[in-house]
Amino acid sequence: MSDASSKLVLALYPFTRGYAFVLFEGPNRPFDWAVKEIKEKHKNIRTLDEIKKLIGRYHPHLIVIEDLTPGRSRRTSRIRKLYRLLARLAEREAVEMYHCPKHHLTEYFGRLSKYELAKIIAIQLPGFAHRIPPLRKAWTAEDPRQALFDAAALGIAFYGLEQPRRES
Amino acid sequence: MQKNPKRVLRYLRTHRRVWGLTRLELAELFGLQSAGHISRLEHGKRTPSVGVAFACQVIFGIAASALFPDLHTRVEEKVMRNVYRLHLALSNTTNLSGLRKRELCAQILSRATGKRAKLQGA
Numbered sequence: 001m002s003d004a005s006s007k008l009v010l011a012l013y014p015f016t017r018g019y020a021f022v023l024f025e026g027p028n029r030p031f032d033w034a035v036k037e038i039k040e041k042h043k044n045i046r047t048l049d050e051i052k053k054l055i056g057r058y059h060p061h062l063i064v065i066e067d068l069t070p071g072r073s074r075r076t077s078r079i080r081k082l083y084r085l086l087a088r089l090a091e092r093e094a095v096e097m098y099h100c101p102k103h104h105l106t107e108y109f110g111r112l113s114k115y116e117l118a119k120i121i122a123i124q125l126p127g128f129a130h131r132i133p134p135l136r137k138a139w140t141a142e143d144p145r146q147a148l149f150d151a152a153a154l155g156i157a158f159y160g161l162e163q164p165r166r167e168s
Numbered sequence: 169m170q171k172n173p174k175r176v177l178r179y180l181r182t183h184r185r186v187w188g189l190t191r192l193e194l195a196e197l198f199g200l201q202s203a204g205h206i207s208r209l210e211h212g213k214r215t216p217s218v219g220v221a222f223a224c225q226v227i228f229g230i231a232a233s234a235l236f237p238d239l240h241t242r243v244e245e246k247v248m249r250n251v252y253r254l255h256l257a258l259s260n261t262t263n264l265s266g267l268r269k270r271e272l273c274a275q276i277l278s279r280a281t282g283k284r285a286k287l288q289g290a
Binding site: 130 | 177179181182185186187188
């Protein structure tokens with residue numbers, strides 16, 4: 001456990017029905033996490049409001065989101081717009097932002113399905129083990145809990161690959 | 169420019185969620201009536217009573233100072249200030265009782281400086 005001066009890293013993963021976040025205070029040390037479902041017409045506005053509150057409450061040192069370089073990502077236009085708004089918000093709040101490319105995730109975890117990724121993360125972070133979603137069937141929608149593991153994967157990949165590069 | 173962080177870090181929520189407990193379940197374990205009490209403790213809006221601090225230690229096996237570091241720091245700072253004041257007040261004492269108290273103050277201060285040096289070294 002660390003004191004209040006520790007640097008917190010906020011990993012965010014928006015999805016169709018809302019967003020998930022994991023706040024890390026160190027590698028494999030999540031401090032807070034949640035999956036928030038937003039059932040409103042203007043989801044981006046509400047999501048941004050909630051993220052702003054999170055930033056206000058915890059003052060994270062850095063925000064990690066996925067890299068949306070064209071051709072490398074298959075996210076919807078709403079989520080792309082949300083990421084752009086989020087970048088502006090981070091700039092306003094003076095929080096550094098890191099865009100985690102997808103190949104960092106494959107480099108760190110290997111080429112895995114989302115379910116396998118969730119299982120690996122549950123081993124690394126035992127506090128998440130009881131939240132593993134059931135194996136997705138081809139005819140079902142993705143479980144919202146999966147977004148929590150996607151957010152955690154971004155944070156873990158940041159600590160595993162990017163932070164050592166920054167420190168060296 | 170980096171803003172000055174004025175956040176309250178408490179680990180009660182973290183440990184509650186690690187073990188999949190709801191606020192109501194934890195309140196029941198503490199012997200409290202409402203989940204709102206737990207919420208206020210988690211967000212630093214309420215100071216835990218000695219009973220709650222001990223209950224946390226029993227449930228999670230973690231010292232209350234580690235679960236509520238903000239509160240521990242606050243209490244420590246206040247006590248250290250008072251100890252220093254007492255230490256100064258006893259600087260010219262010659263009686264046995266006064267010397268004994270000075271010894272205690274010196275021990276407290278050396279423990280605190282040792283702890284700080286250890287933290288800085290880490």
